[in-house]
Amino acid sequence: MGGDGEAKARQCTVEVALTTRQCGDVKVVVIDAAKMPFIARNIHLAWGEGQPSVLTRNSAKQAANRAAACRRFVPKNGGSCDEYGFATTDEGGSGARTEEVPLREQRCQGGAISSEYAKAKIGQGDGFLVVISNPAQVATTGFAGADVADEQLEQCAL
Numbered sequence: 001m002g003g004d005g006e007a008k009a010r011q012c013t014v015e016v017a018l019t020t021r022q023c024g025d026v027k028v029v030v031i032d033a034a035k036m037p038f039i040a041r042n043i044h045l046a047w048g049e050g051q052p053s054v055l056t057r058n059s060a061k062q063a064a065n066r067a068a069a070c071r072r073f074v075p076k077n078g079g080s081c082d083e084y085g086f087a088t089t090d091e092g093g094s095g096a097r098t099e100e101v102p103l104r105e106q107r108c109q110g111g112a113i114s115s116e117y118a119k120a121k122i123g124q125g126d127g128f129l130v131v132i133s134n135p136a137q138v139a140t141t142g143f144a145g146a147d148v149a150d151e152q153l154e155q156c157a158l
Contacts (some may be wrong), residue, residue: 002146004152007063007103009080015021018030019026019155020098021041021116021120022120023073023129025053026054026127026128026129027122027126027127027128027129028120028128028129028130028131029055029117029120029122029127029128029129029130029131030114030131030132030133031043031109031130031131031133031134032132032133032134032138033113033134033137033138033139034133034137034149034157035105035110035112035148035149036105036108036109037105037137037138037139037149038079038082038099038100038101038102038105038139038142038148039101039105039106039109039144040135040137040138040139041081041099041138041139041142042083042084042097042098042101043084043130043132044045044132044138046096046097049097051091052085053085053129053130053131054126054127054128054129054130055085055090055091055127055128055130056065056089056091056127056128057088057089057117057122057123057125057126057127057128058088058089058090058111058124058125059088060080060124061087061088061089061090061092061093062088062092063087064093065083065087065089065092065093065096066083066087066092068092068093068094068096069081069083069092069093069094069096069122070100070113071086073098073100075100077100077143077144077145078103079100079101079102079103079143079145080100080102080103080105081098081099081100081101081106082098082099082100082102082106082109083096083097083098083103084097086113087099088113088117093112094125096116099142100143102145102149103144104147105149106148127135127157137149144157
């Protein structure tokens, strides 16, 4: 997890974060690596490169952020462009980390994030902590054309 969120994540147990979508006073968005191992990999690598684990929701920027982050992206393995910070956040856009992921994961992520925003009651302008569940399932290599997720559901809202 990104350094800025580690202290906040220690405020609660994994069970509390997963059931209440809160760690203390911080709202939580959970990304399940069992369902989205390559997206979880991109997030994990982004944290290692200094991207924040606490993001601010701003859906008005979604189209512009996605265009800025993925405009030069060329899929090499039939996948899709994934960006972190999420396109629906202030931190998305031209500074986002991008990586190729399976198209199924990209579709899954859209539904999962929308569902997470609703579960945690994350409104426009609200900050939230990104947490990866099932971290042992994070992909260890980049997407090479094979979807390796344990759970391969098109729409996989948590």
